[in-house]
Every structure is written in structure tokens, then in C-alpha cells.
Amino acid sequence: MLAVSWSVGILVGWTPIANRIDNYTYDLMDSYTRGFGNPSLQVPTESVIVGIDEETLRAKGGMRNIRPILADVLDQINTASPRVVALDVILADDVDPVEDARLEAALRATRNLVLGSQIAEGKWEDPASRFKPLALALGHVHTERDHADGVSRQIELARVAGGQRRWALALEAFRLARRAEIVESPGDLQIGSTVILPAQQGPEYPMLIRYLPPRWIPTISPLQIVQQRDLIRDKTVFLGITALSAAHDRLVSPSGNDVSGVEVHAQAFETMAKDHFLTRTAQSTVLLVCLTLAVAAALIFGFLSGWYAYVAAAILLGLTMWMPVQFFRHDSVFPYFAPLAVAWLSSAGAASYQHFVVRRQLHKSESEKSRYQQAIHWAAHEMRTPLTAIQGSSELMTRYNLPDAKRGELTEMINSESKRLARIISTFLDVERLADGQMELKQEPLAVAELVNTCMGRARPLAERKHIAMSLDSAVEGTLLGDRELLEYALYNLLTNAVKYSPADTEIHVYSALRDGDLRLSVVDQGIGMDAKEIKSIFQKFYRTKRAEASGETGTGIGLSIVEQIVFRHGGRIEVTSTPGEGSCFTMIMKTHASAPTNAETADRRR
Numbered sequence: 001m002l003a004v005s006w007s008v009g010i011l012v013g014w015t016p017i018a019n020r021i022d023n024y025t026y027d028l029m030d031s032y033t034r035g036f037g038n039p040s041l042q043v044p045t046e047s048v049i050v051g052i053d054e055e056t057l058r059a060k061g062g063m064r065n066i067r068p069i070l071a072d073v074l075d076q077i078n079t080a081s082p083r084v085v086a087l088d089v090i091l092a093d094d095v096d097p098v099e100d101a102r103l104e105a106a107l108r109a110t111r112n113l114v115l116g117s118q119i120a121e122g123k124w125e126d127p128a129s130r131f132k133p134l135a136l137a138l139g140h141v142h143t144e145r146d147h148a149d150g151v152s153r154q155i156e157l158a159r160v161a162g163g164q165r166r167w168a169l170a171l172e173a174f175r176l177a178r179r180a181e182i183v184e185s186p187g188d189l190q191i192g193s194t195v196i197l198p199a200q201q202g203p204e205y206p207m208l209i210r211y212l213p214p215r216w217i218p219t220i221s222p223l224q225i226v227q228q229r230d231l232i233r234d235k236t237v238f239l240g241i242t243a244l245s246a247a248h249d250r251l252v253s254p255s256g257n258d259v260s261g262v263e264v265h266a267q268a269f270e271t272m273a274k275d276h277f278l279t280r281t282a283q284s285t286v287l288l289v290c291l292t293l294a295v296a297a298a299l300i301f302g303f304l305s306g307w308y309a310y311v312a313a314a315i316l317l318g319l320t321m322w323m324p325v326q327f328f329r330h331d332s333v334f335p336y337f338a339p340l341a342v343a344w345l346s347s348a349g350a351a352s353y354q355h356f357v358v359r360r361q362l363h364k365s366e367s368e369k370s371r372y373q374q375a376i377h378w379a380a381h382e383m384r385t386p387l388t389a390i391q392g393s394s395e396l397m398t399r400y401n402l403p404d405a406k407r408g409e410l411t412e413m414i415n416s417e418s419k420r421l422a423r424i425i426s427t428f429l430d431v432e433r434l435a436d437g438q439m440e441l442k443q444e445p446l447a448v449a450e451l452v453n454t455c456m457g458r459a460r461p462l463a464e465r466k467h468i469a470m471s472l473d474s475a476v477e478g479t480l481l482g483d484r485e486l487l488e489y490a491l492y493n494l495l496t497n498a499v500k501y502s503p504a505d506t507e508i509h510v511y512s513a514l515r516d517g518d519l520r521l522s523v524v525d526q527g528i529g530m531d532a533k534e535i536k537s538i539f540q541k542f543y544r545t546k547r548a549e550a551s552g553e554t555g556t557g558i559g560l561s562i563v564e565q566i567v568f569r570h571g572g573r574i575e576v577t578s579t580p581g582e583g584s585c586f587t588m589i590m591k592t593h594a595s596a597p598t599n600a601e602t603a604d605r606r607r
């Protein structure tokens, strides 16, 4: 069950809904941890955004004038001495020679220039040849959005096309700003003293962006550069188009803000500049944590019960929900849904398992109790008849002066009835132990003929009292291996039932047959009979058919259940056929024993 909860929880954790919930909690934690206790927020940013907005486009003739606008803006930026300028505009084609020459001059005058490049139709689309050599580096401008909800949470620091790898624009800008080289190792990238930790392993070095609050990175309109020159001095400038009507790369940040591509690059740059990286927890750790949760849930319900267990499980669930927050505080992204699903499923599973085990135990002890009560009831009922006989006879003997012959008769009666009483008590104890499975059955060989004779002999007086003829209608052969007392009890019970439930002047026939090593002992009567539904219930304790109740015969409804137990414990079974008003046939089917008992053995037992 543990394994099932664990695997189902993990599987559910991979579904798109789980992915959305994980993303949602990531975004919540991201915005929660962003503002508070984050000392790096006190330090001003190392980058600024110069965004060509609607106002600039309107003032300067729109997108068809973009190159002259860029040239103008670059000239102005350059007067403010930035550290690096990263251009998030693809200058792939030659457009107008005069305009291009102007832009070329502006780019030439720009120090530490990074130009954008993008993959189109599987190849790098680089800046036109007149611009390309002016850049100290080319960086890819691809941003990334989550396929489930379109939110831009990470960028790939490296992209490959046509066998050629390009670092991201933000990474190249960061490298130039730090005046260092990129030192690559399988797990991370190092630039100067900064070790850039990717979110997870991979040749693309995906990096989670730690978005600063909106406007935290100064965003300057080109129309205001002159007034805000101080903001640009010695900063890395990300220059791009922010106008809604023109920018083709509008994205959504984790906190739901609309961001332009150029801002995503600047935010990625700040993540590196503030040395604030987030990594995703390794799958193996997630699986291990989930396993621990499943085991914890199992232990809770294994060792605790009632409210304690439920409170402990609630604490476990609380911890599971709190865990991703703790991981996040330590710059690690831990999935929210899968562990929670595992914790819920295993707690629910363990709780219901516990519930059912407890219920089963309760049921077992209750049925044991009622079985015991039933047995007591039976014993008390069965003992009443011999006790009444003993009591009556002894009273007669003490009260009246009886002739010797009568006294002898009564003494004989007291003697036989007390023996019967003793037999009932021992049967009671045996049956108790039999039902408990405690009783070791005796395994003695006994001749079937002897068994049938004894039982018929004992039952015959009862039959005669009702004028019922009882006959043995076949030769009886074979030997059984079993407990004589109990088997006698079983057959005697079938015979007395046949007598009890038959009207006077009918017949009872006993048949014995040996077939393929099976002994079939049948008792056939012409009594009240039963219908098919009743036959199904007669082996239940205390069940009596309506006809039996109406017959006026006393009974407890326990005898047949004992008979069935006895036959079953001897490896046999009972078959019943019956027709209401016509009669019944009870057949005991048992395996016979191969060797017949010797005469000596039989004689021994008689003694």
C-alpha cells in the first residue's frame, strides 16, 4: 500500500494540473521571498533598461524609422558613459544605406557592445555584416515561456543552432561588465568570482530568473536620457523596444506582470549580478523525500490511533506544505504537489487500513463472544433433559418406598443420564475447542459399520416412540480415520434430526456407499423437508426453519453447525437435498482410510 501511494503520488505529480499548481506555488514563493529579508535589494541594480516606448515611436516617426531612432538613442546613451550596451534588436538586414551608415557610426562609437542574434529556420540570424564586427559579443535573444501557463521563469544561457553555440545576451553582457571570461564546467558557469548555478543540469544551462519587483531596474525612456544620464553611468544598458504595439516578445513574469523581452534580459542579468540563483531539487531527492513521507504516514497510523494519529497526520501534511517554502528560502525549488499527494494518499491509505484492521479485530472478538454465548446456551439447553431425569428419579427414590425392581430401574436411569450429562459436557468442551481450531482431532481408524450401528442403536428408541421405522438399507463397508466421539455425535445428530422433523408412521432409511475412496453416508427421511433457500441457512448457528418451529419440536439450531464443523475438520463435506413436505436427505461424504482396523484393535476399543 505504501508503494502504491508513493507511486500514484509521484505519477500524479507529473500531470499538467500538478505542474500548474507547482508553478503557482513557485510564483507565490518567488514574490513572497522577493521583498522581505533580501539584502541584495538594498544595493542598486547594475543595469538599466532603455526602452523605446510608444511615446518615442510617436515622436520619432514610428517603427519604420527604428534604425535612425536607435542611432539617436545610442548617441545619447554613449554620452552618459555606460559600462556595457546590450542591444535587444535584431539588425539582420541592410535596409537603407544612409540610415544604416548612421547606425553603424553610432554602434562604432559604443563601448562594450553586445548585439542580438536569433535562431531562424534552424540557423543563427546574425546582425548584417556591417554591424556584426562592431560588437564585442553576440548573444542570443531568445526568451522562454512555460508551455503550461506562458509565464517566463527561466532562460537558457546557451543555445545551439547549425552546430554553433551562442551564450544568452544577458550572459555576454554580464561577462563584459565583469571583464572576465566564461569558465565552463558541467555543473555551472563561472564568470570572475560569480558561479552561475543553472536550475538543473543540461547543455543549455537553464537559469531561473529571480525577478526584481517591477520598475526596480530603472527604465528610462529615450526622451529622458539627457535628464537621467546619471542613472546610466557605468551601468549595463539593455536597449530594446518596449512599446506594446511594436514589441513582438511580450511576456508575463511570475508575479503576473507584463514584461517585454528586453526587461527579461535585464532581469536575468540582475539575477547573475546579485548572485542569487535558484536550483531545482534533484529528482532523486524528491523521490526520497516522498518515500520518507509515505513511511512517516505508515508509522503514524502503525503506532498511534484515534485522534493522536489524525493530529500527527495533520502535522505531517502541514510540514509537507511548509517544506517547499523552506527549500525556497535556501534557494532550491522543491515541487509542491507530488510530496503533498504522496503524504495525503499514504495518510488516507494508512488511516483506512488501520480503520479496517481495527474493525476486523472488533468484529472477530465480537463474534467470538457471541459464539461462546451461543455455545453456553446450547450446553445449558442440552443439559436440562438429563438433569430433569436425574432430579426426578432421585426425588422419587427418596420420597417413596419403592419396590426393589423400580429402584433398580431408577438407579440405572440416574446412572445413564449422568453419563449422558458427562458426554454433553465433554462434547461442549470439544466443540468449543473444535471451533477455535485448538482441538487436535484424534486420528483413530474406525469401522464405518460400527459407527452406523452405534448411532442407529442410540437413535432407535426415539424413532420407536414416534412409530418411525429406521432401517439400514445397504451393506456398510470401509474404515474412517478420525475422532470416534465426534463422528458419532455428527451421525447421531443427523438421525435424531430426521426423527425430530418427521411425522409419526414414516420411515427413515440409512444408506452407505463407497465410491472412488469416498464414503457416502446418507440419512433419508419422509419429514417436513426444506426449500432451497432454507437449505442454505441450516448450517448457521441458531437458524431454524419456520416449519421446524411450527412442528413443536424443541431445538437450538446449533446441532447442524457442529456437525458441519466436525465433518469439515475431518476433510469431508455434507450434501443436503430436500423437498418441503416430502422429506430430506443428508449425506456425509468423507475419505475412507485404506486399511481396515484389525479385530484386535476393535476389541481393544470396545473395552
Ligand code: ADP
Pocket (backbone or CB within 6 Å): 497, 498, 501, 525, 527, 528, 529, 530, 538, 543, 544, 545, 546, 547, 548, 549, 554, 555, 556, 557, 558, 559, 560, 561, 584
Ligand atoms: P435444531 O434441530 O436444534 O433446531 P439443527 O442445527 O440440528 O438445530 O438444525 C437446524 C435446522 O435445520 C432445524 O431447526 C430444521 O429447521 C432444519 N433441519 C435439520 N434437519 C432436518 C430434517 N431432517 N428435516 C427438515 N429440517 C431439518
